[in-house]
Amino acid sequence: MTCRYSKLNHTIEAYDKKTELLVFEVNIPDGNIEQLRKIMNWTKPEDEIYGYDLDSQKITELENLIGTEFFDPQFDFQLGCYGSN
Secondary structure: OOOOOOOEEEEEEEEEOOOHHHHHEEEEEOOOHHOOOOOOOOHHOOOOOOOOEOOHHHHEEEEEHHHHOOOOOOOEEEEEEEEEE
């Protein structure tokens, strides 16, 4: 993958279902990319750069991966990505 950033960071984003505003983010710590690829079923390097809606199964797997419970039924969850140098 050709990328102008030296590092990709992934976050779990929680959006209020009524206002659609971002309420909070949970960072996925460095060193978890292989597990994240398995959870998200990514097969190509470019899969890592997009945003994804998260269903309840993926949310549970991500909570187990990072050791933090964040699910709340009042929010919609997405996996986001941003680059940094």
